[in-house]
Amino acid sequence: MAASVGMRSVLIEPDGLCRNLYRITALNNVLGGYTNGPELAHSISADLNSTDRCRIELGHRATELRAFDDHVAVTLETGARLTAPHAVLATGVGALQPRDADWITAPPNLTLPPLWQAEPHHAEGRTLLVLGGDRPIGTFLRAYPDTNTRLLVAYPASDEYKVEEIRDDPRVTLLRIDHLLLRTPEGPVITAEALGRDGERSTVEADVAFLSIGSAPIAPPGDLVRDTAGYCPPSDQHPRIIIAGDLRSSQFQRIATAMGSGSEAALRAYYATRNS
Structure with a gap:
């Protein structure tokens, strides 16, 4: 211009x-x-x-x-x-990192890539743990409509309005939580402890983790x-x-x-x- x-x-x-x-x-x-x-x-x-x-x-x-x-x-x-x-x-x-979100506890030196950096080989036949419900999730799903993947989307109550566009996608499992304890990766599996809004604790496991927290x-x-x-x-x-x-x-x-x-x-x- x-x-x-x-x-x-x-x-x-x-x-x-x-x-x-x-x-x-x-x-x-x-x-x-x-x-x-x-x-x-x-x-x-x-x-x-x-x-x-x-x-x-x-x-x-x-x-x-x-x-x-x-x-x-x-x-x-x-x-x-x-x-x-x-x-x-x-x-x-x-991109924000886990340490920047008050609803996530993570190892101090842990950094994760944002979801918009994910490529097909990261997702095909794998389970992705996505932290946060920000907009790149919908973009990722539209970009790879035929990818055989499972997205575990852990998000706080403040992100509720953001996940509406992905709520009905069969590849997505929404996990609305109060807090997430992300452990240091050991081997090929990512493990996290989730505290649900009803006070229940659950273990979440995935092949790889990405950020979508803003x-x-x-x-x-x-x-x-x-x-x-x-x-x-x-x-x-x-x-x-x-x-x-x-x-x-x-x-x-x-x-x-x-x-x-x-x-x-x-x-x-x-x-x-x-x-x-």
Whole structure:
């Protein structure tokens, strides 16, 4: 969008372009005929690479963002400092870990992959323990409609509304619980002790465990205003800092809204610069 109105930009990305999109195997809320993440990622990457108005800085991470009356300054981990009239911040969110959920007790050093990283060979003929009832479960089931798998979805009462779309899938067993004690894996089996809402205790066993407990915002240090959950409300920021995508709020974490907010951010910077 910035290039289309004649603006030059620098895109700072610590990993590959659209890296998360390549893990999204099914899309049902994006216009343009895209049915999976890789298709959309290829299209976006092609657009970025086709313009000489966007300089792409791959493999770099922003370590500080500062806003001044007439410009912003971004410091990279290399020590380089970039300045511009505006900064669009779209660093998004990262997956929470078991230690971040008060309804899960887990070994302190245990980390698990989010469900959106699961692939067919993880699921075929196996039982998956999924912690939390967040949206990627429905995406996974739609992506692999014929996969012979069983999903044990352990979730707290606060996730009740999230599991409605998967409730009738025969591959899913819903386990609404008050607490889950996740043990250190021993051998090929994942074991957990579940405390149900009726006070009953049960043992849960699975071949592999994945996370679907939600995400937490990721943003560099600097001149940002954050709410109590770590998100950066757009209306609270310095006029030269524009927030786009999932970093805005937990309520609008969708690809379609993220793309729209990115376009809006570019136009906001364009009109502000033109009128200054």
